[in-house]
Amino acid sequence: MFFLFILIFSTLISISSNSWFGCWIGLEINLLSFIPLISNSSNLLSSEASLKYFLTQSIASINFIFSILLKLFMMKNFEINNFISIMINSSLLMKMGSAPFHFWFPNISEGLSWFNNFLLMTWQKITPMILLSYYFNKNFIMIIMIINAIIGAIGGLNQTSLRKLMTFSSINNLGWMLASIMISENLWMFYLIMYSFLISIMCFLFQLLNMFFINQLFISNMNYMIKMFLLINFLSLGGLPPFIGFFPKWILINFLLTNNFFITTFIFIMMSLIMLFFYIRIIYSSFMFNYINLKWMKIYLKNKFMILINILSFLSISGMMLSTLIFL
Template sequence: MFNNSSKIMFLNILMMGTFISISANSWLGAWMGLEINLLAFIPLMSDNKLMSTEASLKYFLTQALASSVFLFAVILFLLNSMKSNSNYFMEMIIFSSLLLKSGSSPFHLWFPNVMEGLSWMNALILMTWQKIAPLMLISYIIFKPLIIMSIILSSMIGALGGLNQTSLRKLMSYSSINHLGWMLAAMYNNNLLWMTYFIFYSILTFAMIFMFNMFKISHINQLFSLFFHEKNMKFILFFNLLSLGGLPPFLGFLPKMLVIQSLTMNNQLFLLTFMVMMTLITLYFYMRLCYSAFMMNYYENNWLTYSMYKLSSMKTFLVYSFFSMFGLFIIISLYYLF
């Protein structure tokens, strides 16, 4: 078990590895940054618990396989740079290894299993920061046939995979896979658009995981009996969940609206229709969580007291929640004012 100073050191190395990858001038430099990032995240995942140790081993094996394939393809790409026919296959292999690193479908099977064994803070890092370097490298080498397939499969599996889940970690992981499909669709048309989507996604994910970590929630049935003395917090939590799903008029609808506009302008209507249909399925299982809580037709434990909660942490969560729920109105108002 590492102390706080060691964790801060590993976090600094992890961020340094990401910055090396996204600012590298060569594929070998990007590979080196990815390896530094991986080796710094493994100690953060392991905290002397069986589930986290198993998750860190799965993550290491998957990322090591992706890095090996990536390095192999880069070396072959450099050796056969004069042969145009081989470049096509090398680009496909590099692109596939980066999809594996990011957890995009069809290379997503490791992601929910690793998420299930992590603490909430490590899960937040895995869902947000650890996706920056692979997605940035994917934007450098967009392989059109494979990215379209990944967009369709990520949207579909992220929606259908969350239907029968009771674990909130797996629910968030399938939600992340669905959002990856939208990020790849944004990347397909505009590099700046996927970065905008990623920023909004990170803010909304942080708000949700901050709440789950503060109240130590891991399963769906814990949500219903959580807020006996404070109903407002319950509604704020579920409003954040609906915002993450992209339901208007919450802030989470804004990045989806920008992607929809981009796909419409580029006449990719079939892809747009399919993604919107899959997002409706995602909203269905979010609404299934929220419906019984909003209707208040469930049993509650009366031994939970408000004094158990940390007021300072709750104030921080309320700030993020306000931005999540009313950010769309704020942004629209600023747009018309300026």
């Protein structure tokens, strides 16, 4: 609990700082507070993940502080400014696990619990994203957000691990977030809140069911209500109307089309369809496959939290309809 408080505090240090050096200090405190949260001496995968996370984040931090110092000494040289902005952007993108600097993200997520994965996919992106909005190279970020959308969609196609699947989903959504932060910080905040809401339901449900791989969804003889929750939340996360996950994407598509980003919008929509394809494939398997040898073991979650998930799933399906009525 103490380290979680430090994690939140470090984000506030970074986003309220009036110098790049203060932002860097905030990022370092964030790194040092997140490692004790994810490391577990009794779990080798968790220990390995914390070490990998430390090394990759340290490399990104070194790159970030080097770029800041270079900017400080080369202030009058306008020709090198473009190169420095790309370096600062790259180090921040590496910190948030953005493609093509995502090499560490799926491997680390595999060794973490669902709660730590939720933090890694949501809270750990806030600081680098806000710092990126202060000083971004527009052309570079345009390319990166398209790469994010493509890698996030294609990378999830051959995954059997639910944690890796959620990671590639996060990379795809990061492309949408980068597009939203280029337009407006309010739009980005709205998208992040919506995405955090949906991913929290998924992580919470998988934590309750103790599920880490796709085959567990159809080997485990779950009752159809739980499968229905999974269906609703997966489709909402994929951005299918009339679910609430489509709402922030709809607003963002409107903004992109208004600013004549037709090719970018087309790529984003196509990649969202691929995302929906592998979400539907998982749900179809869990509904249709039946294992006779496990008939004796039926999973019913008699848990007070299931009422909460039920309410959240209902919000997910009804929210888009309500928002459409507001716009009409």
